[in-house]
Amino acid sequence: MTAAAAVMMNAMQVVNAITENAFTRLTKALGRERGVRCGEQALAALGLRELRGPQDLLNFANELIRQGGVVEAVGRALKVSAILRGAIDGPRAA
DSSP, X not given: OXXXXXXXXXXXXXXXXXXXXXHHHHHHHXXXXXXXXXXXXXXHHHTOSXXXXXXXXXXXXXXXXXXXXXXXHHHHHHHHHHHHTTOOOSGGGO
16 A cells, blocks of 8 residues: 555545555655645535545546646546546536
């Protein structure tokens, strides 16, 4: 298990492959503390405790993109991943 995943488990008590991957990418780019904080804030903004599928990952990514900077760059990478997994972006997603 990665250090990011261990931190996430302690902070959130939630782990699945999609959530772990998203938080790992955030912590690699931003550092452990800021990465976990940004991830938790994005999940809270969406009313989620974990990412359960590609559509959740896409919504999480879009939340990160709104923040700009390095967080936006991570969000854009996660967005591509979500779309490749079948998520739908835009008006058709509703």
